[in-house]
Amino acid sequence: MLENIRENSQGLVAKIILGFIILTFAVAGIGSYTNSVDTSVAEVNGEKISQAEFEKAYQTQRARMAQQFGEMFETLSNDANYMAQMRDSVVENLVNQLLVDQASRDMAIRISDERIKQTIREMPAFQVEGQFDNNRYLARINQEGFYQSSDFRDYLRVEMTRRQLTQALVSSEFALPYQTSLLTTLQNQKRDIRFATISAKQFEQGVEVTEAEINDYYLANPGRFENQEKVKVNYIALDVNDLAKDIEVNDSDLESYYQQNIVNYRQPEQRRIAHILIEFGDDKATAKTKIADIQTRLNNGEDFGELANALSDDTFSGENGGDLEWFEAGINGEAFDQAVTALTDVNAVTDIVESESGFHLIKLTEFKAEQVKTLADVKEEIAIAVSTQKAQDKFFELQQQAAQLSFEFPDSLEDAANAVGVEVKTSAWLSRFGNAAPFDNAKVIDAAFSDLVLNERLNSDIIEVSDSLVLVVRLNEYQAANTKPLEQVSEQIKTILVQQKSAEKAQLLADELLATHKAGDDISAQLTANNASFEEKAAVARYGSDLDASIVREAFKLPHPVADAVVATTVKLNNGDIALIEVTAVSQGDEQAPASFEQQYSQQLAQAAYQSYVEALREQAEISKRENITSTSQL
Incomplete structure (x- = not known):
């Protein structure tokens, strides 16, 4: 076939x-x-937001939330719906950001080079002892992925343009005097009120609750009667701080540590340098020609500092003759570092050096020889280091023993405890949240409620709570989550139902009294018969009153009193009692606002104006978004 x-x-x-x-x-x-595949996450007026832009913003948001919520963010990140909402929020922010960028371009908003330079000089991240430091500037922007200073300047230009438009909107908002006066008057308004509190407790006598009602409430509210899952564990703890107390350090230890780590006490030779930088730009060959011309002028005797000031693309150092202060390796790449360390004579200049930033000519302006601290100078420092190191070594050794023995003898912690010299302890009852240290650590709780510990009844693996503390746990006692039996909570439910029925009777009475009072009839006798009476309060403020907040809140909801009309209402208090409230007079508040009030009100107006502006941009824009957006960190 x-x-x-x-x-x-x-x-x-x-x-x-x-x-x-x-x-x-x-x-x-x-x-x-x-035909390349379109991986953009959204498109705004024909301009796309790339997956890379989304990824960067998403990771930044994750890092911010992890810092804000701590260990709880691990729980949140396991919720698929929550993370999907977070990704949608990131995309929405990127869309809003692009809309603002487009609006800025349409309005021809520009940021000058001089302003960018001034902003960089004033940024605290680039300062040492209050002064701009070019080395720190280059190092920090390199760490952030800006390998050419022009890239960082472009990034900063975009950010400052956005901020300029935002500030223009925000600063244009202000509170008019009459608005501030009106709002201040309302907030400072005072009211004369009288109120009577009808106690619900007085109606409890004689309230009947049937077994059927108790059973119905029990079935309708099972969550109120749950026992949370809990565990009690035996555990051994190994703490490096406890080990350090018994560590002894002798002179031989100090001498040995000093010799082994002498590099830490040696001040290596230092070089202060200056440079002239020509960035590649769009034409590397032209940049090479330009730096070669500068090299020729230097060889012909022209001053390095003057050429740096006039021609270097590193304008910050150029203003100081190209000075980069004391050389730190690793900022401009290996070729740059090798060229600098090859300089030994002050005022010597390297050949042309190429780095990621561009082409350099580097000059040695100052040189300091190597210096070494003696053992006597650093003895106390070394004693602490040796003690810590010995404790850490012992800690690591015992940690390995504890891990091995707790694994080899999984039915008991005694062997491991005896080997490392600690006691087996028993925890209090532990739930999944809200425990005292060290059981507030997520790793410990995960281990305590793990299948290995709960179901297989074995020792846990070694748990690294921190760099200085490890635990091993095993089950002592377990309490499963369950609903308490009806007979156990029957009296509790009966109490709840009695209180509810009593509150209903109190509310019914209050409603009847309110109707009678509004009709113009005197209700004093009826209040007295129900162990209540009107209590008068003059000049009650909206905020800061010593009255029940529910009473104050309802009193300020009521309209102003008018002749021949009772302005009153009822409100249920937190304890189940019912208050009957009447407003008898209203006095206008002070129109004079605190010094900070106008500013706070203006900020609220400005924030609302900015949000309205962005919403207006969205309504006029053509926006499309990809569905089911994911991050590469999820793949």
Whole structure:
């Protein structure tokens, strides 16, 4: 059969079919190269937001939330719905940001080079002892991925442009005097009120609750009667701080540590340097020609500092003759570092050096020889280091023993405890949240409630709570989550239902008294019969009153009193009692606002204005977003 297939494939028809197949693959192949896949997460007025932009913003948001919520963020990050909402929020922010950028371009908002330079000089991140430091500047922007200073300046220009538009909107908002006066008057308004509190407790006597009602409430509210899952564990703890108390350090230890770590007490030779930088830009060859011309001028005797000031693309150091202060390796790459360390004579200049930033000419302006601190100078420092190191070594050794023995003898902690010299202790009841240290650590709780400990009844693996503390736990006692039986909570439910029915009776009475009072009839006798009476309070303020907050809140909801009309209402208090409230007079508040009030109100108006502006941009824009956006960190 295979031979027949081979013979048939040699025919003209077969070759034509094969040709079509090859052509199809060729066209498909060309298409795969010419038509790149669109991975953008959104498009705003024809401008796309790339997956890379989303990824950067997403990771920044994750880091911010992890810092804000701590260990709880691990729980949140396991919630698929929550993380999906967070990704959507990141995309929405990027869309809003791009809309503002587009609006800035339409309005031709520009930031000058001089202003950018001044901003960089004033940024605390680039300062040492209050002064701008070019070395720190270059190091910090390199750490953030800006390998050319022009890239960072471009980034800063975009950010400052956004801020300029935002500030223009915010600063244009202000509170008019009449608005501030009106709002202040309302907030400072005072009211004369009288109120009577009808106690619900007085109606408890005689309230009947049936077994059926108790059962119905129990079935309708099972969550109120749950026992949370809990565990009590035996554990051993190994703490490096406890070990350090018994560590002894002798002179031989100090001498040995000093010799082994003498590099830490040696001040290596230092070089202060200056440079002239020509960035690659769009034409590397032109940059090379430009730096070569500068090198020729230096060789012809022109001053290095003057050339740096006039021609260097590193304008910050250029203003100081190209000074980069004391050289730190690793900022501008290996080639730059090698060129500097090869300089030994003050005022010597390197040949042309290429780095990621561009082409350099580097000058040695000052040199300090190597210095070494004596053992006597650093003895106290070394004693602490040796003690810590010995404790850490002992800690690591015992940690390994504890891990090994707790694994080899998984049915008990005694062998491991005896080997490392600690006691087996028993914890209090532990739940999944809200425990005291060290059981507030997520790793410990995960281990305590793990299948290994709960179901297999074995020792846990070694748990690294921190760099200085490890635990091993095993089950002592377990309490599963369950609903308490009805007979156990029957009296509790009965109490709840009695209180509810009593509150209902109190509310019914209050409503009847309110209707009678509004009709103009005196209700004093009825209040007295129900152990209540009106209590008068003059000049009650909206904020800071010593009255129940519910009473104050309802009193300020009521309209101003008018002649021949009772302005009153009822409100349920937190303890179940019912208050009948009447407003008898209203006095206007002081129109004079605190000094900070106008500013706070203006900020609220400005924030609302900015949000409205962005919403207006969104309504006018054409926005499309990809659904089910994921991050590469999830793949």
